Amino acid sequence: MSFIIRPANPSDLQPMYEMAKRTGGGFTNLPPDRKALTAKLERSADGFSRIGEGVEDDLFVFVLENLETCEVRGTCQIFSAVGQKWPFYSYRIGALTQHSVELERTFRADILNLSTDLEGATEVGGLFLHPGERAGGLGMLIARSRYLFIRNHRARFADRTLAELRGVIDEAGGSPFWDGVAGRFFGMNFQDADEFNAKFGNQFIADLMPKHPVYIAMLSEAARHVIGVPHPTGRAAMRMLEEEGFAWENYIDIFDGGPTMTVRTDQIRSVREAKDAQILTISDTLGDPHEGKAGGTKMLVTRGLLEDFRASYGWVEVQDNGVILDTRCARNLGVGTGDTITFVPRW
Structure with a gap:
């Protein structure tokens, strides 16, 4: 993709x-x-x-x-x-509750309040x-x-x-x-x-x-x-x-x-679960098993700040000191070995 x-x-x-x-x-x-x-x-x-x-x-x-x-x-x-x-x-939906002693009833009215x-x-x-x-x-x-x-x-x-x-x-x-x-x-x-x-x-x-x-x-x-x-x-x-x-x-x-x-x-x-890591290597073997590849987890991957920001789906294999990224995602994002990416698992 x-x-x-x-x-x-x-x-x-x-x-x-x-x-x-x-x-x-x-x-x-x-x-x-x-x-x-x-x-x-x-x-x-x-x-x-x-x-x-x-x-x-x-x-x-x-x-x-x-x-x-x-x-x-x-x-x-x-x-x-x-x-x-x-x-x-x-509009915020609120309520007004009123009680009538004579009728022995409590009335609750839902109200839209401009907020x-x-x-x-x-x-x-x-x-x-x-x-x-x-x-x-x-x-x-x-x-x-x-x-x-x-x-x-x-x-x-x-x-x-x-x-x-x-x-x-x-x-x-x-x-x-x-x-x-x-x-x-x-x-x-x-x-x-x-x-x-x-x-x-x-x-x-x-x-x-x-x-x-x-x-x-x-x-x-x-x-x-x-x-x-x-x-x-x-x-x-x-x-x-x-x-x-x-x-x-x-x-x-x-x-x-x-x-x-x-x-x-x-x-x-996504804010809580996202992580940053350095790319250790780019791999041709990571990817969708239906495409004859194996390994890694499909992630949402981003790189860059402000006008350099890019995001794409990619296959990521997490290591102790960094990550391995699939070739297609690396090409889409314009990243290579040594660059830092942000990633979060796809649900």
Whole structure:
């Protein structure tokens, strides 16, 4: 498999735009708008080139490239700290309990509270894989490479990490949650609001969104039914997040009601389990037994910092004083004997 994850560059604009058109809406971090994507790529370049440590308002955009065809087939992003330029809003599901002595009954009401609790957290998002590549573990390669980048640049990221999963979108491209809550206040449909947010940010939420709690019981059945539910295409992503240690703590997206997952950054499984080692030798014998090879364990392997970062799958044999790496992975990553790699087992 000759796929690598690498930092995106300006030449990736067209394939990213083509992928954005395939998302089907509700994918704020990958808008089908050339100007917005160009701005993302420029901001990402600034993040990769920034000298110095510390958490700042950086964006890192990565792409999945097939080295054999030179085609870009996927993408993902990391925001070092959300809510730096404008508030990062979520709804948090809470409860209000009241007791009536006369009726001898206790009433519990579930409530949506507008919250900026997650401001300052690192966000992993913008993950999209071309439909033709949704096999062979490439989705996991894209997702987990971000955590190894965070690990190896730990000072640039926050102590908490979040991931917003896209909520339920109906066949017409609308959002039952938006229609039941925010749509009543904004005078625009979900597609228009989502596009505006992708291009200009969500400051208009601060200007127009009602600040008082929303009683869930007063919403339509369609809106209530999708609260905290991921889009069908996002269920696998949710399972991968849970494998990494993310959990849903009752935060949802203010646009479509999808779940926002959170975790302590240092407790992300890939961050905890990854190791660094020097390459002792490159071997032609390590690899998939189905290809007539034997030895080693299939790993997610990375090398390099910032704009030199690369990630790929490889076969690794761990020794006392270093590792042996298979030839294909070494070629994909551009490494050789004596270089240091980071690796973590593939699940």
